[in-house]
Each structure stands twice: as structure tokens, then as C-alpha cells.
Amino acid sequence: MRTLPPFPDLRAFLAWLAGQGDLAAIPDPVALRHRMTAVHARVLAAGGPVLRFDAPVRADGGVSAVPVITNLFGTRARVAAGLGLAPEGIPALGEFLAALRAPVPVEGMRDALGRWPMLKAALATRPKVVPRAPVQEEATPDLSFLPVPTHWPGDGGPLITWPVVVTRPRDSTAEAVARYNLGVYRAQVPGPDRLILRWLAHRGGAAHHRTWDRAGEPMPVAVVLGADPALLLSAALPLPETVSEMTFSGVLRGSRTRLVPARTVPLLVPADAEIVVEGWVHPGDTAPEGPFGDHTGYYNAVEPFPVMRVSAVTHRRDPLYLSTYTGRPPDEPSVIGEVFNDLALPLIRQQIPEVRDLWLPPAGCSYRIAVVAIDKRYPGQARRVMMALWGMLPQFSYTKMVVVVDGDVNPRDWDDIAWALATRMDPARDVMLIDRTPMDYLDFASPLEGLAGKIGIDATVKIGAETAREWGQVMALDPADAGFAADLVARRLPGLGG
Structure with missing residues (x-):
């Protein structure tokens, strides 16, 4: 290799x-x-x-x-x-x-x-x-x-x-x-x-x-x-x-x-x-x-x-x-954690095939927050993915927040994540809370040492029994028009990076 x-x-x-x-x-x-x-x-x-x-x-x-x-x-x-x-x-x-x-x-x-x-x-x-x-x-x-x-x-x-x-x-x-x-x-x-x-x-x-x-x-x-x-x-x-x-x-x-x-x-x-x-x-x-x-x-x-x-x-x-130091990211452990995130993806997909991508934001102490993009096919699938992640590897037992988005959302882009949360998530319907689960005892926010709650947020498009309303249509340019624009800007305005 x-x-x-x-x-x-x-x-x-x-x-x-x-x-x-x-x-x-x-x-x-x-x-x-x-x-x-x-x-x-x-x-x-x-x-x-x-x-x-x-x-x-x-x-x-x-x-x-x-x-x-x-x-x-x-x-x-x-x-x-x-x-x-x-x-x-x-x-x-x-x-x-x-x-x-x-x-x-x-x-x-x-x-x-x-x-x-x-x-x-x-x-x-x-x-x-x-x-x-x-x-x-x-x-x-x-x-x-x-x-x-x-x-x-x-x-x-x-x-x-x-x-x-x-x-x-x-x-x-x-x-x-x-x-x-x-x-x-x-x-x-x-x-x-x-x-x-x-x-x-x-x-x-x-x-x-x-x-x-x-x-x-x-x-x-x-x-x-x-x-x-x-x-x-x-x-x-x-x-x-x-x-x-x-x-x-x-x-x-x-x-x-x-x-x-x-x-x-x-x-x-x-x-x-x-x-x-x-x-x-x-x-x-x-x-x-x-x-x-x-x-x-x-x-x-x-x-x-x-x-x-x-x-x-x-x-x-x-x-x-x-030598090295540990502290609030960025530090060397958080950089290593980003690479290990990508190393873990094939194993995650092996166990949860619908996962398209997963990001553990370094700012979230490398493992306490996970954002997962899935190919959604049926109602309740986002919740099943949350529970599967929490139970799959020991490392994920310390992940206190899992956000699930659709495959058209970039789970490594905070702007995309915020858009999905703002337009595809209802707090009363799409938030799952679990109490008294294992947690890193270094988490001072935990009410009990070694035990804490977890939150799962379903920021996917709702389908089937998940909603009684007709869902809106996502706006997007025609690929041919987008390609024309990229070519024109690259030729005439090269300082914009295409």
C-alpha cells in the first residue's frame, strides 16, 4: 500500500x-x-x-x-x-x-x-x-x-x-x-x-x-x-x-x-x-x-x-x-483525528451502507459531534443511522450529537449544515434525546461523571409517514447553464478562481 x-x-x-x-x-x-x-x-x-x-x-x-x-x-x-x-x-x-x-x-x-x-x-x-x-x-x-x-x-x-x-x-x-x-x-x-x-x-x-x-x-x-x-x-x-x-x-x-x-x-x-x-x-x-x-x-x-x-x-x-501539546483544536491530535475520520469511513459504510459521508468536526473535540450524509430511502432511516452509529464503535459512544443530512448536503460545510437544519428540521418532531448514556468523564457538561445525554437531529427531507405536507422543491441551475458560467468566469474573470 x-x-x-x-x-x-x-x-x-x-x-x-x-x-x-x-x-x-x-x-x-x-x-x-x-x-x-x-x-x-x-x-x-x-x-x-x-x-x-x-x-x-x-x-x-x-x-x-x-x-x-x-x-x-x-x-x-x-x-x-x-x-x-x-x-x-x-x-x-x-x-x-x-x-x-x-x-x-x-x-x-x-x-x-x-x-x-x-x-x-x-x-x-x-x-x-x-x-x-x-x-x-x-x-x-x-x-x-x-x-x-x-x-x-x-x-x-x-x-x-x-x-x-x-x-x-x-x-x-x-x-x-x-x-x-x-x-x-x-x-x-x-x-x-x-x-x-x-x-x-x-x-x-x-x-x-x-x-x-x-x-x-x-x-x-x-x-x-x-x-x-x-x-x-x-x-x-x-x-x-x-x-x-x-x-x-x-x-x-x-x-x-x-x-x-x-x-x-x-x-x-x-x-x-x-x-x-x-x-x-x-x-x-x-x-x-x-x-x-x-x-x-x-x-x-x-x-x-x-x-x-x-x-x-x-x-x-x-x-x-x-513532543506535542493537547488543547482546544487545532492541535496535533485533532489533525490526526481528521485523517482517522476518513480511514473509518469504509468500515462505517460496511456496517451502515446508506452512509455517503461522515464528518467529525475538529472543533467538536474530534468525536463529540458527528454530521452524517445518507442516501435516504424510507421514513425513520435517519434515526436508525443515529442509533447504529452510537452502537457501532466504542469511539461513537462518546459522540453526544449526531446530525443526519441528505446526500445533496455537504456534511463538511457548516453553511450547508446550517441550511439543512434551518429548512429540513422541526425541533418538536426531528430531535431525539437519550438520557444516561456512556460519556467521556472529561466532559464537564455531563450532569453525572461518565454518564450524559445524547441528541440526534434529523435534518433530512421528510418522506412518507414523516410528514403530512408536500415538500418544497430545491432550487438549482441547469448543469449546462452552470457549466457555461464556470467557463465564462474562468476566461474573463480569472481572479475569481472560476
Whole structure:
């Protein structure tokens, strides 16, 4: 599926981006406390390049020798490139992900050969264990050398924001990579030898933690910093539970994932990462985490989360530190979410065939609002689509508002959506309210933590039993007249863009 060169590590990706003119070095001293985030946010909002801060300034005024990389996935094009694709290749990857969840039976030899690229990609998921690795060129006893930013004025301290946290369940071995979970969970740095890992109860890392905690045994954990783009995005993708993020990264990368045994914990870790933090989470060992600014645009409350006791830090001789921030969109997670929106479309259509398009507005915290365009054929269809979406994927259980429009409305255009709401929706008839449903506990608007209402709005043309009135006719130019106008304007008024 890849159309871009292979990126076996973060450095290869950065070198390719530099060749595209999409990497900017910042030689000026920039404070890790708040100012680096301020620069990053301004550049991201302008659609700017990846940033390499070569003189990160610590809180004590010293300059770190470790450069900080930010804004890696600050544009849709770079997210696609991280997946090994040009932006137009995203739908094909979405079809592949849908096939992973519900494979279509092969029909004969010709069909099997036609799917060879998919079969070849699946074979590439088998990891390769190597005896030596760049990420273990050097070792340090603690985290004090890392240039970890403090992002927002109300934050509780330095926060690692792009960690790939590697865990496995207790009833597995270190070699059972297919059972590993990779998750991007933020990690607070309360001291040089500790991390506070914020994994929510429904995430894979938390599920693994419960298996060790019930047995009263410490859990081995590895925190990977500066992984290659395929591994980073695999850890963030909503993959099927039966698909390991570690092994799936080989599909995106186009080559097998190179792993090496960790030095102090029974885990295999990415051989070509920049930095790996090894450690243990002991039963019942928690600490207050936060507050920290989040993707909602608000600070989270302080809550207890597991503490990881650091046993080793291995890294390259000249490591790079990868960072980002989370906040009210636009931020990197919202940009990644836009691409993942398009990746999810084939799966959504597989389950709900009448869906023509779906948009999760980034301003709606990436998943709390959905606008769906459908090919409507029967009364009540819009409500059926709302309920199907809420129950289809775990991510949609946190979508508090679903607006359904017809196929002639662009669900990614707020003006089109407003027109549909104004002309095709009656508040007394076309609004469906549901109470006490699952909700992200970070939603402060919820009356109860973890439980909230949902609203579905049917902004489609009403047909059959849905209305007793004759519906109006939509105004539109004849296609021939519209084509004539476009040609004339393009020739005579080129400044208007045709």
C-alpha cells in the first residue's frame, strides 16, 4: 500500500520531510516552560512545518543538549506521509482496515492474486528480534536529561505527550508480541525516577494492568519516545482488538518491526526508537496526576493514576525528543483525528451502507459531534443511522450529537449544515434525546461523571409517514447553464478562481 519511501525510524522521516522543505530548525533559545508550546501552537495554526528546537531552555536556565521535535503531524499531508501514503491514498488504507475487521471471502485464484498486496502486507507484520539496537547505544539511570516541556500555565508540571507505552498481560511471555498493547498515554514527570501513567479504564494498558494487579505482582512497562511514524500512528489507530499495534506497524512501514530485549524488564522494545524508559508498576502504587490542559480546551481534574518506577533509560548517542501539546483544536491530535475520520469511513459504510459521508468536526473535540450524509430511502432511516452509529464503535459512544443530512448536503460545510437544519428540521418532531448514556468523564457538561445525554437531529427531507405536507422543491441551475458560467468566469474573470 505504501507509495512513499520507507521510514525505518524517526530520523528517516525527518530527513524526508526536510527534503520536502517541511522541517524548520529553531536555533534560538526557547523555554520548555510554556514558550515552546506557544511557538508550536502558532506554527500549527498556520499550517507550518515540523519544528526542531535546538536550544531548549530548562526551568533552571540551562540549555538541554537534546533537541526537541514538535508539530510532526501538524498537517493532514504529514499524517498521510507518516502512514506511507499521499493524502489520496487514505481511502485505500481505510478499505484495508475495514477488511481486517470483517474479511470478505476469497473467490477463486484470480481474487486471491488480486489481494496479494494485502497478503504481503500482512506477512510484513511479523516482527524481527535483533541482538543489538541503536536505542541501546547508551544508558542513563534516570529521566533528568530529558527536555520535557510544561505546556500550559495551569499544568501540574512537565508532561510527556508522545509516549508509546508498551504493556502485555500477565499470562503472556515477553516473546508473545501479538499480545502486546501499544497506547499513547500521557505521562507526568513528578521526579527523575518516576512517571505517572494516565491510562483510562477502557484502554488496553489499563486492562493489562488489572491482570498483574489482581495477582499482586509488579507489571513491566516500557515507554518509547521518538518511535518511527508507523509505530506512532499504529499506537493511535482504532485497530480491532485482535490486531496488535506492534505487529500492524509493519503493514504501514512496509517492513518488519525490529525489536530488541529491554535491559531491565521482560519486554521487547522497538530497536530503532530514540529513547526507551523501562520500569515497573507495583500493585496499588498510585499518585495524583494533573491538572493538565486537554483536547477539550479545559484542564483535567487531579486524579490518582499508576506510578511507574524507572529501572533504566536507554537511548541513542545523540537522541531526539519528540513532543506535542493537547488543547482546544487545532492541535496535533485533532489533525490526526481528521485523517482517522476518513480511514473509518469504509468500515462505517460496511456496517451502515446508506452512509455517503461522515464528518467529525475538529472543533467538536474530534468525536463529540458527528454530521452524517445518507442516501435516504424510507421514513425513520435517519434515526436508525443515529442509533447504529452510537452502537457501532466504542469511539461513537462518546459522540453526544449526531446530525443526519441528505446526500445533496455537504456534511463538511457548516453553511450547508446550517441550511439543512434551518429548512429540513422541526425541533418538536426531528430531535431525539437519550438520557444516561456512556460519556467521556472529561466532559464537564455531563450532569453525572461518565454518564450524559445524547441528541440526534434529523435534518433530512421528510418522506412518507414523516410528514403530512408536500415538500418544497430545491432550487438549482441547469448543469449546462452552470457549466457555461464556470467557463465564462474562468476566461474573463480569472481572479475569481472560476
